[in-house]
Amino acid sequence: MKSKIWQLTSTLLGSFLLLVLAGGCSGGSEKEINAGVFKVGLLSPGPVNGQGWTQIAYEALLKIEKELGAQISYVEVEQSPALFERAFRDYASQGYQMVLGHGFEFQDAALTVAKDFPNTYFFISSSKIREGNVIGVDSDSSEAFYLMGVVAALMGKAAGLVGGVEIPPITNAFIGFTNGVRSIDPDFPISTTYLGSWTDAAAAKEAAFSMIAEGADFIIPDADAAGSGVYQALNETGPGYWSFGIYNDYTSQAPNNMIGNYFNDYGQGLVNLARMVKDGNFDIQTNVEFGLKDEDVIWVKFVEGRVPVDVQESVETARQGIIDSKINTLSPIR
Amino acid sequence: MEPLAIVSFLAAVLAATWRLATPFIFTSLGEVFSERAGVLNIGLEGVMLIGAFTAFAITFFTGSPVLGLAAAITSGLACGLLFAFLTVSLSANQIVVGAALNLVGLGLTSFLYRSIFSGRMETAREYVSFSPLEIPFLSSIRFFGDILFKQNLMVYATPIVVLLGSFILYRTAFGLSVRSTGEHPRTVDSAGLRVSMIRYASVLIGCGLAAVGGAYLTVAHTNQFNEGITSGRGFIALAVVVIGRWSPWGAFAVSLLFGFFYALQLRLQAVSGITIPYQFFQAMPYLLTLVVFVAMRRRAAPPGALGVPYKS
Numbered sequence: 014m015k016s017k018i019w020q021l022t023s024t025l026l027g028s029f030l031l032l033v034l035a036g037g038c039s040g041g042s043e044k045e046i047n048a049g050v051f052k053v054g055l056l057s058p059g060p061v062n063g064q065g066w067t068q069i070a071y072e073a074l075l076k077i078e079k080e081l082g083a084q085i086s087y088v089e090v091e092q093s094p095a096l097f098e099r100a101f102r103d104y105a106s107q108g109y110q111m112v113l114g115h116g117f118e119f120q121d122a123a124l125t126v127a128k129d130f131p132n133t134y135f136f137i138s139s140s141k142i143r144e145g146n147v148i149g150v151d152s153d154s155s156e157a158f159y160l161m162g163v164v165a166a167l168m169g170k171a172a173g174l175v176g177g178v179e180i181p182p183i184t185n186a187f188i189g190f191t192n193g194v195r196s197i198d199p200d201f202p203i204s205t206t207y208l209g210s211w212t213d214a215a216a217a218k219e220a221a222f223s224m225i226a227e228g229a230d231f232i233i234p235d236a237d238a239a240g241s242g243v244y245q246a247l248n249e250t251g252p253g254y255w256s257f258g259i260y261n262d263y264t265s266q267a268p269n270n271m272i273g274n275y276f277n278d279y280g281q282g283l284v285n286l287a288r289m290v291k292d293g294n295f296d297i298q299t300n301v302e303f304g305l306k307d308e309d310v311i312w313v314k315f316v317e318g319r320v321p322v323d324v325q326e327s328v329e330t331a332r333q334g335i336i337d338s339k340i341n342t343l344s345p346i347r
Numbered sequence: 348m349e350p351l352a353i354v355s356f357l358a359a360v361l362a363a364t365w366r367l368a369t370p371f372i373f374t375s376l377g378e379v380f381s382e383r384a385g386v387l388n389i390g391l392e393g394v395m396l397i398g399a400f401t402a403f404a405i406t407f408f409t410g411s412p413v414l415g416l417a418a419a420i421t422s423g424l425a426c427g428l429l430f431a432f433l434t435v436s437l438s439a440n441q442i443v444v445g446a447a448l449n450l451v452g453l454g455l456t457s458f459l460y461r462s463i464f465s466g467r468m469e470t471a472r473e474y475v476s477f478s479p480l481e482i483p484f485l486s487s488i489r490f491f492g493d494i495l496f497k498q499n500l501m502v503y504a505t506p507i508v509v510l511l512g513s514f515i516l517y518r519t520a521f522g523l524s525v526r527s528t529g530e531h532p533r534t535v536d537s538a539g540l541r542v543s544m545i546r547y548a549s550v551l552i553g554c555g556l557a558a559v560g561g562a563y564l565t566v567a568h569t570n571q572f573n574e575g576i577t578s579g580r581g582f583i584a585l586a587v588v589v590i591g592r593w594s595p596w597g598a599f600a601v602s603l604l605f606g607f608f609y610a611l612q613l614r615l616q617a618v619s620g621i622t623i624p625y626q627f628f629q630a631m632p633y634l635l636t637l638v639v640f641v642a643m644r645r646r647a648a649p650p651g652a653l654g655v656p657y658k659s
Contacts, residue, residue: 173617179625206616207625213578214569215370219363219610223617226359238573245569249479 051291053077054104054112055087056097056119070115070138073280077287097122105130111290113138113150113283123147134290136283141300149300152282154182154235155189156305156335157275159342160313161257162193163331164272165231167324169255171202173224175243177211177236186235189342193331196340204229208236217242222250231255241266257313264316273315279303282310306336354490360610361494365502366568368606370395370560370577372505374584375591375598376512377556383516383593384549385529385652386434389445391557392581393452394426398558400456403565403572404463412477412566416501416559419566423558426452427551435546438656449581457574464572476570477501501559501567505599508556513595525549529650532657542657557581590640592647604639608632 053074055061061071071087078085086104090096097119104112105126113136114123120142123135127147140149165172174190176183187205194201204227206220221232221243232247233256234240240259247254248267258264258274282303289295303310315325334340374391381388388394401422406415430448433439477499486496516522524545527535532542560580565572587605591597612628 204617205625206613207629209625209629210578212573212575214571214573214576215367215564216578216609216613218569219367220613220617222363223359223610223614226355226614227617229617238576241571241573242569245571 051081051083052104052107052109052111053083053085053287054100054109055085056100056112056114057087057089058116058118059091060089061087067115069280070113070283073283074113076280076284080284081287081291083287083291092118094118094122098126101126101135102129105133105135109133111136111287120147120149134295136286136301138279141302143298143300148297150282150286150303151301152277152279152303152311153342154186154275154277154311155192155342157277157311157313158186158189158233158235159193159196159335159340160305160328160331161233161273161275162190162195163197163328164320164324165190165233165255166194166197166201167327168272168320169201169229169231171204171227171229172231172233173221173227173229174203174205175217175220175224175232175234175236175240176205176207177239178209179207183235185343188346190233191346192340192342192344195346196331197327202228208239210239211237212239214239214242214245218246221246225250225254233257233259235259244270271316272319273313275313276311277303278310282307285310304335305332356614358490358493360607360614362497363610363613364603364607365494365498365505366606367609368602369502369505369568370563370580371584371587371602371605372509372560372599373563374557374560374581375587375602376509376595377553377560378584378588379591379593379595379598380512380516380525380549380556381553382588382653383529383650384525384546385532385650385655385657386431386546386550386553387441387445387654388430388448388550388553388557389442389585390426390430390448390452390581391445391553391584392577392579393449394423394554394557395561395564395577395581395584396452396456396575397426398423398561399565399576400460400561400572401558402562404459406476406566407464407474410475412475415566416562419558419562420555423555424551426558427554428547430554431547431550434656435543435550438658441654441656453575456572460572460574474570476565477567499567501563509595509599516595521545521548526650528657529652532652536657536659542659546657557584560584589649590636593650601636601640605632605636608635 055070055074057067057070059067061067074085074087077083088100090100101112101122111134115138117139120137120140123137124144124147127135127145131146133146135147136150138150141151142149172194174187176187191203194203204224208216208220210216217234217236217239224232230253232243234243244256244263244266247256247270252269254270255272256270258271260277262274264271305311331340335342374395378388378391398419402415402419405418406412430444433444434441479497479499482496486492516525524535524540528542528545536542561577564576587598587601591601609632612631616625616628
């Protein structure tokens with residue numbers, strides 16, 4: 014009996030110690046109320062210094078404070094919907110002109126609260142909603158991928174796309190790429206592989222090797238951290254195989270294979286929105302979708318000396334067409 | 348497909364097979380020892396992650412993947428010591444401690460990766476990994492050259508390590524005591540051997556090899572670390588041990604089988620023109636490995652005392 018209790022105790026103690034080791038901690042911050050100043054609040058779905066998604070919004074918030082002289086505040090609400098509504102209401106009732114819910118999950122809570130606070134803009138990341146002062150904010154990767162497709166079709170033999178998981182942000186990007194390719198060459202081969210993972214760089218690398226063996230010479234990942242595996246495969250295979258950096262500059266990972274980089278500075282887009290709200294000239298009637306028209310938010314930059322002038326001209330034509338809404342990068346593919 | 352195309356298709360798939368199987372081979376071989384001694388360690392995923400991170404960090408700072416690998420083994424042994432202390436010395440529930448180890452592995456490596464490497468990857472990248480080593484003459488043999496003789500050192504090491512493991516388990520006194528401990532620890536105890544020491548040793552072997560399996564991902568197969576890079580391989584290795592019937596060569600064969608189906612599904616997805624949902628391809632390695640297992644079914648029972656703490 015005694016040994017059984019000891020066994021139970023040690024099991025609990027042991028796992029508790031391990032869990033304590035594994036766990037982290039987080040905290041929020043609130044600043045004093047001060048009427049008359051421009052105030053921006055953020056509902057972060059996780060620790061603001063958590064890298065990646067949550068950090069993007071936090072850094073945008075700091076930029077809003079620095080560049081626009083705004084008074085800022087954030088709360089880390091984690092995944093507890095009960096707190097969403099209260100956090101929105103807290104900010105709005107303190108006269109915050111702009112509150113950002115950084116994630117689609119905040120949409121419903123914002124809709125409930127927004128009716129009572131017509132003077133506050135509620136922005137919701139990853140949402141396409143527009144109901145009064147609740148405004149979805151998203152970025153459209155299909156436009157940048159369209160330009161990559163134009164480059165691939167003009168310079169390559171076949172293209173491969175390595176996706177993380179088959180979800181709309183990824184499939185839309187790939188539709189954009191395919192439309193770009195088709196605008197140049199309707200018979201240009203494109204193959205697509207999904208990894209079912211955002212972390213499995215080894216699988217991404219092998220997927221790229223498979224595509225190279227199938228004859229592809231343009232291989233583009235859209236698989237978060239796993240995507241680096243694609244660059245490594247190209248780096249090992251050698252020159253003559255091309256890729257684009259996705260969301261950031263990845264040239265250093267495959268210096269001989271990177272033809273350009275697609276940058277997506279969502280945080281800058283948020284700063285732009287805050288500026289409009291502050292200056293009182295926010296006049297967008299729909300939801301907000303960042304695209305190539307927002308030149309400081311989404312842009313493609315070629316690595317010097319890799320893209321011939323005539324290809325660059327075709328890309329520029331396509332870019333203008335997209336900005337002027339003459340090209341629909343998301344038109345359905347047969 | 349023309350015959351020549353089929354040959355090159357197969358060669359590429361089989362070469363990828365061995366590369367993809369390697370982390371499973373190391374990890375499941377280690378778990379064979381652990382389970383043969385009666386200790387079920389479901390914390391392999393966590394240990395692999397810790398090994399993967401340690402190897403990456405040490406290689407990053409020293410420029411030597413050999414040192415990175417050595418450090419990974421050390422980190423695996425440390426995990427093993429902790430696991431054995433809780434489950435063998437304190438008789439804690441192996442499943443609970445294993446589950447906690449997985450959480451620690453993910454949490455600790457993510458935390459350390461962010462605090463050490465955040466914002467640092469873009470700038471200096473003088474990272475050396477075990478790159479493919481082409482063996483002279485042999486690598487130019489058609490078909491077999493690509494599959495067998497253009498791999499990296501850790502891939503080449505797998506059959507040697509499995510041979511060694513099999514020898515130790517079946518041909519040495521230590522191996523006999525490991526197997527007996529898993530079947531009937533009381534007998535081992537009455538023969539004057541210390542059950543706890545044998546279990547400690549087996550758990551250390553298990554965690555050490557799991558760390559090697561994780562390290563392979565960051566210093567051989569790819570040259571990067573990212574959070575959760577093991578992507579569930581530790582859990583697949585657990586299944587590999589069962590399907591491989593708790594034997595080193597069985598684990599080796601099942602790892603290769605899984606690697607083959609995984610390579611095949613990646614390749615089939617890349618063949619343009621096939622319009623089967625990709626989820627089907629992704630389920631394929633799991634389904635087909637199970638099918639083969641069922642088709643080849645022979646009598647094989649798990650070690651008698653698996654998961655049962657021993658109290659003298």
